Amino acid sequence: MAQSAARKETRLVARASYEVQEMIQRAADYSGATLSQFLIDSAMEKARTVIAETEAIHLSGKSADALLEALENPPKANSKLLEAAENYRGSVNASDH
Numbered sequence: 001m002a003q004s005a006a007r008k009e010t011r012l013v014a015r016a017s018y019e020v021q022e023m024i025q026r027a028a029d030y031s032g033a034t035l036s037q038f039l040i041d042s043a044m045e046k047a048r049t050v051i052a053e054t055e056a057i058h059l060s061g062k063s064a065d066a067l068l069e070a071l072e073n074p075p076k077a078n079s080k081l082l083e084a085a086e087n088y089r090g091s092v093n094a095s096d097h
Contacts, residue, residue: 012039012040012043014039024038024039
């Protein structure tokens, strides 16, 4: 019999007032989920929202147009950019040896 891969799980603990627990339990009951599953689902939904809002770039129409223009028609590299690129190449290649 093949042994199934062990699931790594951890315990999350939170303290809440009795009123908060009762409200969350009622919502879990209405949704047909256990209290634990309701809490995990709710926390994951909130986590996804916070991460998406934090990691997304929000641009105005004018800024979006400027970004697309710069991507489609990038300016020529100036001496500072060329020097930075050379320094970067040197630091990356130095770690290979």
